[in-house]
Amino acid sequence: MKKVIGYSSAWSVMPGDMLDVMVSTYGPDRYRANLVRVICGNDVPDLDIYREEEIPAPFAGEHPGREQITIAGSYVTIPSNPLMTGLGSFTVQAWVFPTTPEKGTQGLVSNWDEVGTCGFALVLDDDGAAAMRLGDGSGGIVEATTGKPLAKRRWHLVSAAYDAEAGTICVSQDFIGPQFEVSTSASTTVSVGFTPAMASAQPLIMAAMPATHPAGRPAASQPFNGKLDRPRLVGRALSLTDSAALGWDALPHERDRSVIAAWDFSREIGSTRIMDASPNGLHGQAVNLPSRAVKGFNWSGHEQNWRCAPQEYGAIHFHDDDLYDAEWDTDFTYEVPVDLRSGVYAVHLVADDDEWYVTFYVRPKRGTATAKIAFLASTATYMAYSNIQWTWHEHFGEVAECYWTTMEPGEVFLQEHPEYGLSTYDNHSDGSGVRYASRLRPVHQVGPKTAPVWNINNDTHILGWFEEKGIAYDVITDEDLHKEGAALLAPYSAVVTGAHPEYYTTPMWDGLKTYLARGGRMAYLGGNGFIWRCAMSDALPGVIELRRAEDGIRYRDEEPGEYYMEFNGEYGGLWRRLGTSPQALCGVGTVAVGFDVSGYYVRKEASFDARAEFIFEGIGDSEVIGDFGYFAGGASGTEIDAVDFELGTPPHTLVLASSEGHSAKTMIVPDEIGLNHSAMGGDQNPKVRADMTFFETPGGGAVFSVGSIAWPGSLPHNGYDNNVSRICENVLRRFVDNTPFTMPKG
Amino acid sequence: MHKIDPTRTDLIEEFDSNPGGPHSLELAVVVNLLRLIPMEERIIIVCTKRHAEWTLAKMPKARGDRMEYYEDMVFDDYYAAVRKVFRIRWQAATGVELG
Numbered sequence A: 001m002k003k004v005i006g007y008s009s010a011w012s013v014m015p016g017d018m019l020d021v022m023v024s025t026y027g028p029d030r031y032r033a034n035l036v037r038v039i040c041g042n043d044v045p046d047l048d049i050y051r052e053e054e055i056p057a058p059f060a061g062e063h064p065g066r067e068q069i070t071i072a073g074s075y076v077t078i079p080s081n082p083l084m085t086g087l088g089s090f091t092v093q094a095w096v097f098p099t100t101p102e103k104g105t106q107g108l109v110s111n112w113d114e115v116g117t118c119g120f121a122l123v124l125d126d127d128g129a130a131a132m133r134l135g136d137g138s139g140g141i142v143e144a145t146t147g148k149p150l151a152k153r154r155w156h157l158v159s160a161a162y163d164a165e166a167g168t169i170c171v172s173q174d175f176i177g178p179q180f181e182v183s184t185s186a187s188t189t190v191s192v193g194f195t196p197a198m199a200s201a202q203p204l205i206m207a208a209m210p211a212t213h214p215a216g217r218p219a220a221s222q223p224f225n226g227k228l229d230r231p232r233l234v235g236r237a238l239s240l241t242d243s244a245a246l247g248w249d250a251l252p253h254e255r256d257r258s259v260i261a262a263w264d265f266s267r268e269i270g271s272t273r274i275m276d277a278s279p280n281g282l283h284g285q286a287v288n289l290p291s292r293a294v295k296g297f298n299w300s301g302h303e304q305n306w307r308c309a310p311q312e313y314g315a316i317h318f319h320d321d322d323l324y325d326a327e328w329d330t331d332f333t334y335e336v337p338v339d340l341r342s343g344v345y346a347v348h349l350v351a352d353d354d355e356w357y358v359t360f361y362v363r364p365k366r367g368t369a370t371a372k373i374a375f376l377a378s379t380a381t382y383m384a385y386s387n388i389q390w391t392w393h394e395h396f397g398e399v400a401e402c403y404w405t406t407m408e409p410g411e412v413f414l415q416e417h418p419e420y421g422l423s424t425y426d427n428h429s430d431g432s433g434v435r436y437a438s439r440l441r442p443v444h445q446v447g448p449k450t451a452p453v454w455n456i457n458n459d460t461h462i463l464g465w466f467e468e469k470g471i472a473y474d475v476i477t478d479e480d481l482h483k484e485g486a487a488l489l490a491p492y493s494a495v496v497t498g499a500h501p502e503y504y505t506t507p508m509w510d511g512l513k514t515y516l517a518r519g520g521r522m523a524y525l526g527g528n529g530f531i532w533r534c535a536m537s538d539a540l541p542g543v544i545e546l547r548r549a550e551d552g553i554r555y556r557d558e559e560p561g562e563y564y565m566e567f568n569g570e571y572g573g574l575w576r577r578l579g580t581s582p583q584a585l586c587g588v589g590t591v592a593v594g595f596d597v598s599g600y601y602v603r604k605e606a607s608f609d610a611r612a613e614f615i616f617e618g619i620g621d622s623e624v625i626g627d628f629g630y631f632a633g634g635a636s637g638t639e640i641d642a643v644d645f646e647l648g649t650p651p652h653t654l655v656l657a658s659s660e661g662h663s664a665k666t667m668i669v670p671d672e673i674g675l676n677h678s679a680m681g682g683d684q685n686p687k688v689r690a691d692m693t694f695f696e697t698p699g700g701g702a703v704f705s706v707g708s709i710a711w712p713g714s715l716p717h718n719g720y721d722n723n724v725s726r727i728c729e730n731v732l733r734r735f736v737d738n739t740p741f742t743m744p745k746g
Numbered sequence B: 001m002h003k004i005d006p007t008r009t010d011l012i013e014e015f016d017s018n019p020g021g022p023h024s025l026e027l028a029v030v031v032n033l034l035r036l037i038p039m040e041e042r043i044i045i046v047c048t049k050r051h052a053e054w055t056l057a058k059m060p061k062a063r064g065d066r067m068e069y070y071e072d073m074v075f076d077d078y079y080a081a082v083r084k085v086f087r088i089r090w091q092a093a094t095g096v097e098l099g
């Protein structure tokens, strides 16, 4: 059904920047492109709130289209070297922890040249057994296999030794799994019958086999699922005993001159660099973001932090559905005009009856502002969710979402094209959790006209409201905040968040906190915000890392011993478990989630405090707030937040209103409970509510929070004329007035 | 564990009259049970034309599998598709054909 898709080289650009746009068609040989400014992306016909504005752009018009191929799967590549291509007798080995041994042939360590039938290939064969392949250079192949499948999720030392004198290959697998389990150790020796041709022009590939991409560049195929540790290449045929001794030896290259390469994955964790510890320096690269900082075969359990025991974190976990950069050819490059106003934009692609939006964010020139209000697009969260497929992979998906699985055309496309990778909500094909999500690939759900209405598409309810009310705004993004911190926000009187600013790096958190402490104002118009710590990397732009340590709403258990992130060594997880909390930053933090019914807000005593007068101007004393809206008919819903003074809500915070009307299926989140009990739902549990809050900061700043993802969906109700809209307008009119707020006395 | 009582066709009527919920406690339990049948037995809804057409399909078995549609079960109203899914899953769970 999808006939055109695309992505761009960046999400955040400023005037003068160049933006590359990559497009693929499926079927049509032409497509049309034009530029639009996104005003409101919710295109549910009855609502009649969808708005986009066409902007002239040099690329507007027809373009030739073709299919661009993406190959997923992470691997390591080491450039070809005479030390590998001139091998006589040799041994290749690695510690192997297969997660899908039943999958079919998977490359382990190989420079195999399929066309030239030369080089070598240490693989898991069709049966999941360790096997070694050699060729005679003219079509003849010999493959020695142990014939016994490796045990799933257990470590084995896999070795293959070619003895040129004897003309034999010995391949072996040594099981080191739990003592109570049946050993899958096995070995076999076969005679080769020819002189192997070793002069392969292919690079050495780990966790896959060398291959060529249809576009002509080097690639990999037959990807391996699982972990590899300590791959080594030795210039002689080792006996089984010597091979085992070498596998356990941390520094074999210091003792044995025949060691050609001893790759140590514990070096340069957090980068794509793969280091050979031997003097030969056969270094390489990791491709497509395999998971590093993972437990090695020798992990003792004494240390949980990879930085404190790197020698026990010498493994890499590879997945056949890892993807960092789809690496498509550029269709056209757009130079962002110097006079283009800040905003959310999209390249609208149309082919036949299908369309796609490549969404991007135009910020003002660095260090400048063109409005008093900055809309902070939650691009870290958009990335985290990109290409989410959890609901149709997970048995409990329907009861979690309170719906019957309903797939949008874009989701059907993702189902049929797993090569576009996953979100941090998903599990890899081998069942392990996804830790990285990249924007350098086509991503569904990050743009206008997407369903369910979430992330940027929900946030455009706020943009549409700005436009309707004539409120001037700039657009900035999480990636900008991560790089520039408080300096990015300093020129603004107020920051407005999106509906769901869930994922925060430490620099983002510190930047926002500093801005508010120094007199900045924030309207947090969402829910489930400031929840998880994530990481970004200068070395790997356009991707977030996430480790869902301990508890929280997580879609898998994080792997024990792997709670520290690879990109920066920080401990992952919920901010509230890291010594601060969303409540301390914005007054409220997540308490409940539910999707079947939304609630509405009822004013509390504190809303009549003189400090809050400006917020409720024009609102009746007993007026119910937000008993309408796009999300199940109310402004308080989907994911909701409340105050918690013990967790850090500032004591002078005014709880202006609280929500009511929640259902039994809106339940307390795991973060909030130590144990399951029999009053989890919003029909009984008084903690299931959103609190609307306000507090001032000593620096003259202020924070207004609504604590509900559904809130922006109520803004457009009745032509944007309603009490949700009124309250937001009251807040922002005061927030753009630079008169400092004063702290309450007492 | 709850079992669906196939004689409680009043719950089907309740569902038909308000497929989007909220439901009575009894119906809410039935809805949950029907949402928990094995993945490979689930009939699901695919939006085949945005805001205009929904087609029932089998839950895909493996990642990468092409969708298998029921071309005779195409709806121009989302909740009509939902009502059909409910009935199909009710029949599958109870073994009792609905008229």
Ligand SMILES: [Fe+2]
Pocket (backbone or CB within 6 Å): A500, A502, A528
């Ligand atoms: Fe979320």
